[in-house]
Amino acid sequence: MGNARFAFLLAAGLLQWAALARSAMVVDDVTRINPIVVDRVLVPTTIDEVVEAVRLHPGPVSIGGGRFSQGGQTATEGALQIDMRRLDGVVAFSEERKEITVQAGITWRKIQSTIDPYDLSVQIMQSYANFTAGGSLSVNVHGRYIGQGPLVQSVRSIRVVLADGRLVRASPKENAEIFYGAIGGYGGLGVIVEATFALADNVRVERRSEVMPLSAYREYFRASIRGHHDVIFHNADIYPGAFDTVRATSYVRTDKPVTIEDRLIPEGRTYWGDRLGMRVVSDWPGGRALRRYVLDPILFHGERVEWRNYEASYDVKELEPVSRRTSTYVLQEYFVPVDRLEEFVRAMQEILNRHRVDTINVSIRHATPDPGTLLAWARTEVFAFVHYYKQGTSDAERREVGVWTRELIDAATALGGAYYLPYQIHATEAQFRAAYPRADEYFALKRRLDPTDKFRNKLWDAYDRHVPGPSPARPAAPRLLRTASAIAPADPAVREQIEAFLGGVAGYRRDEAQTYLTLPEWLLVFYPAEYARFLKSRPASQFPYFASVRQFWDYDRDVCRITTGKYPFNWGYHLMVLVIGSSYTAESCLKGAYESTVGRMAERLAGAAMTQEDVFAADVAQEYVDFIRTEPWYEFSFLRSLKQLWAETDLFGPHLLRKWERKLALSAEYLVKAQYGLLIKIASKAAYGNEATGILALADNAPAGALEHEARVEVRRRFANGSALLSLPRYDEFRDAVRRLASRGVRFREIAGNGEILMTAIVPAAWSYDLEAGSVVIERPMLTDPGHKRIAVRAPVASLHGILLALEDRNLEVEHLYDY
Numbered sequence: 173m174g175n176a177r178f179a180f181l182l183a184a185g186l187l188q189w190a191a192l193a194r195s196a197m198v199v200d201d202v203t204r205i206n207p208i209v210v211d212r213v214l215v216p217t218t219i220d221e222v223v224e225a226v227r228l229h230p231g232p233v234s235i236g237g238g239r240f241s242q243g244g245q246t247a248t249e250g251a252l253q254i255d256m257r258r259l260d261g262v263v264a265f266s267e268e269r270k271e272i273t274v275q276a277g278i279t280w281r282k283i284q285s286t287i288d289p290y291d292l293s294v295q296i297m298q299s300y301a302n303f304t305a306g307g308s309l310s311v312n313v314h315g316r317y318i319g320q321g322p323l324v325q326s327v328r329s330i331r332v333v334l335a336d337g338r339l340v341r342a343s344p345k346e347n348a349e350i351f352y353g354a355i356g357g358y359g360g361l362g363v364i365v366e367a368t369f370a371l372a373d374n375v376r377v378e379r380r381s382e383v384m385p386l387s388a389y390r391e392y393f394r395a396s397i398r399g400h401h402d403v404i405f406h407n408a409d410i411y412p413g414a415f416d417t418v419r420a421t422s423y424v425r426t427d428k429p430v431t432i433e434d435r436l437i438p439e440g441r442t443y444w445g446d447r448l449g450m451r452v453v454s455d456w457p458g459g460r461a462l463r464r465y466v467l468d469p470i471l472f473h474g475e476r477v478e479w480r481n482y483e484a485s486y487d488v489k490e491l492e493p494v495s496r497r498t499s500t501y502v503l504q505e506y507f508v509p510v511d512r513l514e515e516f517v518r519a520m521q522e523i524l525n526r527h528r529v530d531t532i533n534v535s536i537r538h539a540t541p542d543p544g545t546l547l548a549w550a551r552t553e554v555f556a557f558v559h560y561y562k563q564g565t566s567d568a569e570r571r572e573v574g575v576w577t578r579e580l581i582d583a584a585t586a587l588g589g590a591y592y593l594p595y596q597i598h599a600t601e602a603q604f605r606a607a608y609p610r611a612d613e614y615f616a617l618k619r620r621l622d623p624t625d626k627f628r629n630k631l632w633d634a635y636d637r638h639v640p641g642p643s644p645a646r647p648a649a650p651r652l653l654r655t656a657s658a659i660a661p662a663d664p665a666v667r668e669q670i671e672a673f674l675g676g677v678a679g680y681r682r683d684e685a686q687t688y689l690t691l692p693e694w695l696l697v698f699y700p701a702e703y704a705r706f707l708k709s710r711p712a713s714q715f716p717y718f719a720s721v722r723q724f725w726d727y728d729r730d731v732c733r734i735t736t737g738k739y740p741f742n743w744g745y746h747l748m749v750l751v752i753g754s755s756y757t758a759e760s761c762l763k764g765a766y767e768s769t770v771g772r773m774a775e776r777l778a779g780a781a782m783t784q785e786d787v788f789a790a791d792v793a794q795e796y797v798d799f800i801r802t803e804p805w806y807e808f809s810f811l812r813s814l815k816q817l818w819a820e821t822d823l824f825g826p827h828l829l830r831k832w833e834r835k836l837a838l839s840a841e842y843l844v845k846a847q848y849g850l851l852i853k854i855a856s857k858a859a860y861g862n863e864a865t866g867i868l869a870l871a872d873n874a875p876a877g878a879l880e881h882e883a884r885v886e887v888r889r890r891f892a893n894g895s896a897l898l899s900l901p902r903y904d905e906f907r908d909a910v911r912r913l914a915s916r917g918v919r920f921r922e923i924a925g926n927g928e929i930l931m932t933a934i935v936p937a938a939w940s941y942d943l944e945a946g947s948v949v950i951e952r953p954m955l956t957d958p959g960h961k962r963i964a965v966r967a968p969v970a971s972l973h974g975i976l977l978a979l980e981d982r983n984l985e986v987e988h989l990y991d992y
């Protein structure tokens with residue numbers, strides 16, 4: 173074979189593998205613990221595009237602003253996400269009226285840059301300037317401003333695209349219910365596309381800071397802060413642990429000359445000093461005490477006079493840690509009526525200390541009452557408690573956070589208060605309703621404006637009872653099935669008619685052998701996923717590199733055994749697997765050889781400690797896996813990882829030898845992969861054809877009700893006997909769609925014209941397959957988890973629903989359904 177032909181096949185092979193899962197997109201928020209696979213992300217630059225998308229899109233629509241909310245509020249599975257960040261223009265500005273009209277995707281920072289030359293400021297906004305106007309309106313945010321409260325107080329009007337595509341203006345006087353519903357409405361009523369805000373004067377402010385017992389703070393606030401119009405910003409940080417001391421800091425209007433010349437914080441600022449400080453406080457032993465007794469006194473020492481806009485233009489970069497993979501930094505917030513401050517702090521201290529929560533800071537803010545939004549968090553004058561803490565990202569750690577979060581919510585609502593909705597969604601429905609007693613009015617308005625529940629996200633999936641959640645009640649199917657019964661064959665005459673129709677449907681039939689042949693390709697997604705999981709808790713040198721290579725080829729042999737003789741031999745495909753397998757073998761052997769020698773020696777020098785670089789490598793491994801589930805691998809930017817490695821990890825620090833060994837090893841790995849990826853990407857443009865984006869299936873019992881909330885599932889044709897031709901998404905989404913449809917009563921007759929399909933499941937090592945339908949054709953141990961094994965089950969399509977439901981009933985994980 174000529175070199176050129178081999179190169180072509182190499183590229184084609186790798187690309188075919190890479191294209192396994194490319195149709196959907198994962199969106200996530202800043203905590204990196206809420207990845208959601210959406211159908212599509214639309215980035216409109218005009219209001220007309222938003223109107224068209226909302227009007228024409230048949231499935232759910234979610235809205236994303238800056239994506240700084242932390243619990244999936246901007247997305248839901250299978251939705252069209254409208255990413256507003258490029259609808260970010262200034263529509264009108266009047267210096268005289270102190271008023272600006274903007275498109276909703278604009279950030280506060282961009283507004284500040286526009287109005288600063290006119291000595292004007294945003295009247296109410298958060299402590300950081302990265303958020304979008306639309307995201308802030310939908311959350312009805314607040315800042316550290318004295319005499320102000322929720323953002324709605326500074327809004328003159330908004331323009332909203334409703335579910336039917338109508339564009340309406342709303343203000344306290346015009347369409348008032350839409351105004352008070354959409355502001356604070358978390359994107360459930362429509363897309364806010366424009367807003368007009370009142371502005372304030374940009375004045376010089378002087379910082380004043382003092383430490384006092386918590387018991388003295390309320391009186392101090394009443395006497396020296398509340399009603400004092402010269403106090404612009406104010407907050408008080410409670411030192412965690414004893415929670416009995418606060419540092420109260422105010423920025424008071426002054427005529428003194430500024431000590432900071434910049435009018436806005438320069439946009440490229442790295443905040444390295446602040447981030448280092450954060451790292452010291454959160455990660456070092458004694459970090460909290462160091463902050464209270466050493467860092468804060470230095471930080472707050474001396475005169476500081478600055479512009480209001482300067483103090484309002486911080487970037488959230490200031491808080492960003494080196495890595496969010498094994499742990500992440502998260503916010504929560506609770507509101508209580510002002511006279512219940514001490515009671516709440518006592519309860520909070522007890523709960524946080526009992527659960528040993530890694531609290532970094534609790535900041536007290538103040539807000540005046542909300543003028544009438546339906547989901548108001550400030551129903552009276554309140555103190556807000558902004559809780560900033562560090563948490564692990566494992567499932568167990570996330571569950572534990574849920575436990576104490578619910579205790580804190582109970583503590584706040586028992587005092588007549590509320591909790592904030594843009595953060596992780598842990599509250600029960602009863603807690604949500606206790607904190608937001610007008611929720612029913614909001615949902616009633618939503619029913620009127622959005623009767624088909626078009627606007628959805630994880631928040632409304634959780635609390636809007638009208639929306640079928642991700643695991644709807646299953647039809648009364650037999651549970652713990654052993655027989656996994658098949659559906660009855662269709663009447664022969666009808667069957668003939670259907671076959672005649674299907675014969676003419678382009679792309680209906682796919683080669684059944686492919687359900688088996690694609691297994692080795694998917695291993696090249698599963699192994700990196702196992703590797704990423706492994707790195708979170710164990711050293712890189714212990715990963716079974718060589719065993720995974722051996723196992724890969726064993727699986728390949730199994731697949732040959734199953735298909736040979738039963739299906740025509742597919743030379744092209746086997747060759748492609750040979751090519752990608754060889755590439756995986758080369759990479760793993762090189763890594764295995766390095767890690768078991770040099771890597772292991774360097775690891776020993778560090779003992780059990782993980783260096784920043786180890787954590788970084790685990791982070792990138794996970795990012796890579798998340799990426800290749802939806803995008804071709806060669807699109808992953810290893811060059812960006814390389815740059816981040818050098819920018820985000822320190823040059824010096826504990827375990828210096830291991831640190832530098834990792835830096836160099838990772839740099840070499842990322843560099844080689846970046847070059848190789850580029851090569852394949854270029855080749856792909858020449859060699860790769862379009863992959864089919866959907867798969868067709870013949871199914872029974874597919875009433876409209878079972879499908880109305882199914883994203884990317886379409887009924888192509890209904891037949892007289894009640895069967896329907898469905899179009900389903902591919903790859904990971906195919907598995908999820910088939911599972912959901914099966915649980916809603918849909919029964920499959922054929923998928924892509926085939927009567928059998930391969931599926932893999934991860935089950936306990938001691939478990940034996942005991943269902944009557946389907947048979948295990950491959951069984952191999954999980955290399956990094958001896959307690960479990962992977963089984964590959966040959967499933968008759970007519971029994972697929974029963975097998976899936978039976979495995980689910982036993983809490984067994986269906987890893988993949990191989991869609992030919």
Ligand SMILES: Cc1cc2nc3c(=O)[nH]c(=O)nc-3n(C[C@H](O)[C@H](O)[C@H](O)COP(=O)(O)OP(=O)(O)OC[C@H]3O[C@@H](n4cnc5c(N)ncnc54)[C@H](O)[C@@H]3O)c2cc1C
Pocket residue numbers: 202234235236237238239240241242245246247256276277297298299300302303304305306307308310311312313314315358359360362363364365488491503594629
């Ligand atoms: C580091 C940090 C600091 C914070 N500080 C504060 C603070 O000081 N005060 C405070 O109140 N909050 C604070 N928050 C919370 C923050 O204000 C919210 O998460 C806010 O939503 C972020 O705005 P965003 O543009 O990222 O919105 P997103 O997170 O993108 O969206 C939030 C919600 O608004 C909806 N939405 C977005 N755009 C639109 C639109 N155009 N039309 C309709 N719906 C839309 C989304 O669907 C979603 O439900 C902070 C968060 C972080 C991470």
